[in-house]
Amino acid sequence: MTATAAIPATSASNPARPTRMRYQVIVLIFAITAINYADRATFSIAGSAASSELGLSPVQTGFILSAFAWAYALAQIPGGAMLDRFGTKRIYAGAIACWSVLTALQGFTGLLVGVSAVATLFALRFLVGLAEAPSFPGNARLVTAWFPSAERGTASAIFNSAQYFSLVAFAPLMGWLVHSFGWRSVFWVMGGLGLVATALFVRTIHSPIRHPSINAAELHHIEAGGGLVRMEEAGVARPATFTRANLRRLLANRMLLGIYFGQYCINVLTYFFVTWFPIYLVKERGLNIMEAGFAAAAPALCGFAGGLLGGFASDLILKRSGSVDLARKGPVTVGMLLATLIIACVWVEQEWLMIALMAAAFFGKGIASLGWAVMADVAPKQLAGLASGVFNMFGNIAGIVTPIVVGYIVAATGSFDWALVFVGAHCVLTIVAFLFVVGPIKRVELA
Numbered sequence: 001m002t003a004t005a006a007i008p009a010t011s012a013s014n015p016a017r018p019t020r021m022r023y024q025v026i027v028l029i030f031a032i033t034a035i036n037y038a039d040r041a042t043f044s045i046a047g048s049a050a051s052s053e054l055g056l057s058p059v060q061t062g063f064i065l066s067a068f069a070w071a072y073a074l075a076q077i078p079g080g081a082m083l084d085r086f087g088t089k090r091i092y093a094g095a096i097a098c099w100s101v102l103t104a105l106q107g108f109t110g111l112l113v114g115v116s117a118v119a120t121l122f123a124l125r126f127l128v129g130l131a132e133a134p135s136f137p138g139n140a141r142l143v144t145a146w147f148p149s150a151e152r153g154t155a156s157a158i159f160n161s162a163q164y165f166s167l168v169a170f171a172p173l174m175g176w177l178v179h180s181f182g183w184r185s186v187f188w189v190m191g192g193l194g195l196v197a198t199a200l201f202v203r204t205i206h207s208p209i210r211h212p213s214i215n216a217a218e219l220h221h222i223e224a225g226g227g228l229v230r231m232e233e234a235g236v237a238r239p240a241t242f243t244r245a246n247l248r249r250l251l252a253n254r255m256l257l258g259i260y261f262g263q264y265c266i267n268v269l270t271y272f273f274v275t276w277f278p279i280y281l282v283k284e285r286g287l288n289i290m291e292a293g294f295a296a297a298a299p300a301l302c303g304f305a306g307g308l309l310g311g312f313a314s315d316l317i318l319k320r321s322g323s324v325d326l327a328r329k330g331p332v333t334v335g336m337l338l339a340t341l342i343i344a345c346v347w348v349e350q351e352w353l354m355i356a357l358m359a360a361a362f363f364g365k366g367i368a369s370l371g372w373a374v375m376a377d378v379a380p381k382q383l384a385g386l387a388s389g390v391f392n393m394f395g396n397i398a399g400i401v402t403p404i405v406v407g408y409i410v411a412a413t414g415s416f417d418w419a420l421v422f423v424g425a426h427c428v429l430t431i432v433a434f435l436f437v438v439g440p441i442k443r444v445e446l447a
Helices: 021-054 058-074 076-086 088-108 117-132 135-146 149-181 184-204 216-224 244-251 254-283 289-321 324-347 351-368 371-378 381-413 417-436
Strands: none
Touching: 021 058, 021 088, 021 117, 021 135, 021 149, 021 184, 021 216, 021 254, 058 076, 058 117, 058 254, 058 381, 076 088, 076 135, 076 381, 088 117, 088 135, 088 184, 135 149, 135 371, 135 381, 149 184, 149 254, 149 289, 149 351, 149 371, 244 254, 244 381, 254 289, 254 324, 254 351, 254 371, 254 381, 254 417, 289 324, 289 351, 324 351, 324 371, 324 417, 351 417, 371 381, 381 417
C-alpha cells in the first residue's frame, strides 16, 4: 500500500493546504501523559491522610512510594519490545485501561479485614508500574512517526512537560478531594478519568499513512522531514527485538549509556517532586493538605513553562545552527544548573522563598527535559521501542532509589535537608553525563 492510497481522495486533492493532524495527536498524548503522572502522584497527595489512618511509618511510606518504579523500571525493556512487535496502538490502549483500573482499586485499601494495607498498596502500585511501562516509549514512537526531525524537540517537550502540568491541574483537585471526600476518593476519580482517556486514544490514534483525517501534504511534510510514517506498518509478524544480542548492542554504545545515565540523574528530581514533595510541604513546612496541593502547583507550573521553553529553544537552535549537539546539550546544561537551586531550600525559612526556589529549580528541570527528543534523534530505526524502553528503564531506576533514600534520610535525621542535597547533586551529575560521556549526538546505525 502506498502512502496516498491510505488517504481519502478529498484530502489528497489539495496538497497545498496540509492538515494538522499531528497537533491533535500530540495534544492527546499530552493529556494522557498528564493523567499518567497524576496517577503516579496519587499516593503522594493522599499519603499524609492515608498514613495517619493506616498507621504507616516514613520508611513504609517510602517503600510504598517506590513500588511503582520497581515494576515500571523492570518492565521498560519488555514494554518497549512489545511496542516494536505488536504496534503502538494496541499495547498503549491496553496499558491505559489497565493502569486506570488498578489506580481505582487502591481506594479500597484497608477495607478488607486481615489484609495488610502496606502489602496491598505496594502490590497495587507495583502493578500500576507494570501497566504504565509502555507509555513513554509509546509516546516516543508516536512522535517519531508523526513529526519531522525539526519539530521533535517541541513535540517531545510537550508530552514530557505534561508531568508538570499534571500537578498544576490535578494536585489542587486531589488535595480538595482528600479534604472534602477522604483520601480514597482520589484513586476512584483518577481511575475513572483514565478509562475516559482510553476511549479517546482508541478513537484518535492511527498510523499516519492510515489516519482518516490526514492529507497527502501533511504526510509528505512529515516524511520528507525525517518522520518514520511507516514504522507501524511492518505487518503482524514483526520480529522480536527483545534479544540479548540487541540489548548488548544498545548497552555497548557509549553515547546511549551516557544518555541513559543522564536520564536517571534528571529523574531523581522528578521523583522527589511526584513522591515526597507534598509530604515535605506538610511535615517539614507545616502546610495542611489543601495548602500543600496548591503550593505544589506553583513549581509544577514553572516546570511546565520550562519544558515548553526548552523544547522550543532546542528546535530553534537546531534550525539556526544545524547542530544537534548544541540544540540538545545547551538547554540540558543551563536547565540543570538552575535546578541545583533546590539545595538552597535547606537554608531558607520563609515559605514564599522556599516555593520560589523550588519553582526556579523545576523551571530549570523543565528546560533540561529533552531526553525523549534526544532518543528520537539517536534510537536505531529497527529498535526504536527497545532503545526507548532501556532509556526509560534507566530513568525510572530513580523512582526506586529516590523515595527509599529520602525515606531513610528523613527517618534517620528527622529532616529533609540532606534529601534536598541528594537531589541537587544529581542535577550536577546530569551535566557531567551529557558534556563528558555522551559525545556527538547522532542516530545509531545497525549493520
